[in-house]
Amino acid sequence: MAISLRSGGTASVGGVYLHKALISPGNCKALIARCQQLDLALELVGPEERKFLSSENEWTKEYYEAFRDVVSPRGVYDGDEAVSFLLFAPESYDEGLKTSLPGLRFFRFFSCAMDVMQDPHEKGLDIDLILRHYGYSKDEAIGFGDDIPDISMAEHVGHFVCMGNGRDELKAVSEFVTDPISKDGLRAGLRHYKLL
Numbered sequence: 001m002a003i004s005l006r007s008g009g010t011a012s013v014g015g016v017y018l019h020k021a022l023i024s025p026g027n028c029k030a031l032i033a034r035c036q037q038l039d040l041a042l043e044l045v046g047p048e049e050r051k052f053l054s055s056e057n058e059w060t061k062e063y064y065e066a067f068r069d070v071v072s073p074r075g076v077y078d079g080d081e082a083v084s085f086l087l088f089a090p091e092s093y094d095e096g097l098k099t100s101l102p103g104l105r106f107f108r109f110f111s112c113a114m115d116v117m118q119d120p121h122e123k124g125l126d127i128d129l130i131l132r133h134y135g136y137s138k139d140e141a142i143g144f145g146d147d148i149p150d151i152s153m154a155e156h157v158g159h160f161v162c163m164g165n166g167r168d169e170l171k172a173v174s175e176f177v178t179d180p181i182s183k184d185g186l187r188a189g190l191r192h193y194k195l196l
Contacts, residue, residue, distance in 0.1 A: 009021045009045075009047075009083030009084055009117065009121045010047045010083055010126070011126035011127075011129050011130055012047075013130060013133050013134075017047065018126070018129040018130065018133060019125075019126055019129055020047055020081070020083065021083060021117065021118070021119050021121055022047075022081055022082065022083060022118070023082045023083070023084070023085075023104070023116075023117065023118040024103075024118060025079060026103075027101070027103045027104055027118055028044075028077060028080075028082050028085075029077070030101055030103070030104075031085060031087075031101055031104060031116060032053060032077055034097065034100055034101060035053075035054070035087065036054075038089075038093065040054070040087060040088060040089045040093065041054045041055065041056065041057050041059060041060045041087075041088040041089075042054050042085055042086070042087055042088070043072055043085065043086040043087075043088075044075075044077060044080060044082050044085055045082065045083050045084045045085060045086060046080055046081050046082055046083060047081055047083055049072075050072040050086075051072050051073055051074065051075035051080075052071060052072045052073065052074045052075065053074075053075065053076065053077060056071065057088065059088040059089060059090065059112035059113070060088045062111070062112050063088060063110060063112055063113045066110065067110075067181075068181075068182060083117070083121075084115050084116060084117045084121070085115070085116040085117075086113060086114075086115060086116075087106075087113070087114050087115075087116050088112055088113050089112065089113075089114070090111065090112050091108060091111070094106060094108060094114070103118065104116050104117065104118055105117050105118070105119070105120065107148075107149065109147050121149060122152050123143075123145075123149065123150060123152050123153045123156075124152035124153050124154075124155055124156035125152070125156075127141060127143065127153060127156040127157060128156055131156075137158075138156055138157055138158050139158035140158060141156070141157040141158055141159070142157055142158070142159040142160070142161065142193060142195075143156070143157040143159070143160050143161065144160075144161045144162075144163060144178075144185075144186060144189060145160070145161075145162060145163065145166065145170055145174075146162065146163040146165055146166035146167065146170065146181065147166065147167055147170070148167060148169060148170075150166075150170060151169065151170060151173060154170075154173045154174065159175050159176070159193065160173065160174050160175055161174055161175065161176045161177070161178050161189045161192075162174035162176075162177045162178070163177075163178060163179075163180060163181050163185045163186075163189075164177060164178055164179045164180035164181075164183070164185050165180035165181055165182070165185070176189065176192055176193075178192065
């Protein structure tokens, strides 16, 4: 059975959602309009799929090269469910965006990229829902993370692993620090726990 946990915004088991932290259509439209005014690239992250709502630029290229991610298919917003948005812009845009869009939260995780959400995404709470669904204890769960929002996982799993590229705050609460994402850190972490 497939288990999905998307950035703390959704938790599903076998295609059935236990939780969705959706952004209201009004906040979606306001963010999209503001990004169009500022000519900023934006990617919608939905419960099932992602879609790129603009053209690529220098910041999207920098992000996709650094994270070895795949560019999502291009599309338009048509009332889609959105858990978060991936907004591509340097830090100089942060204060203006926060001021003009007070109903949204902005979390910068890279020099030219930030996550945008309506409510905080608490991954630990979603892990609790999945463990409860299956009847597992937290001691039977392992979590991997690399940035500040991942700290909530550490308290909800028996074993917490920080990626080698992770923040020092995560390394301080992790049981094990594996290799960076770019060097197959997930695989190395699973091998450490003899799961591969």
